[in-house]
Amino acid sequence: MDLKRVKDYIYWLYYQYLLISCSYVLEPWERSMFHMIIITVVAMVMYTAYVFVPIHVRLAFEFFSQMFGSQPESTVLLMN
Secondary structure: OOHHHHHHHHHHHHHHHHHHHOHHHOOHHHHHHHHHHHHHHHHHHHHHHHHHHHHHHHHHHHHHHHHOOOOOHHHHHHHO
């Protein structure tokens, strides 16, 4: 791709973000504070998803596997 076209596309995406969030009407210092808050919230959500979602998926898998009749791992290991 052409570098200018990629740059224009990224600028267009940023402009769409400014329009959707209505942050284009803010002063520069207010806009930077707004961006920092958004970045912080997104980072916290990503960290929480990275830490807690795998645990909940594993627990749900264990719950449904026990519910549908498969043996837990500890019982299988004792039988061998």
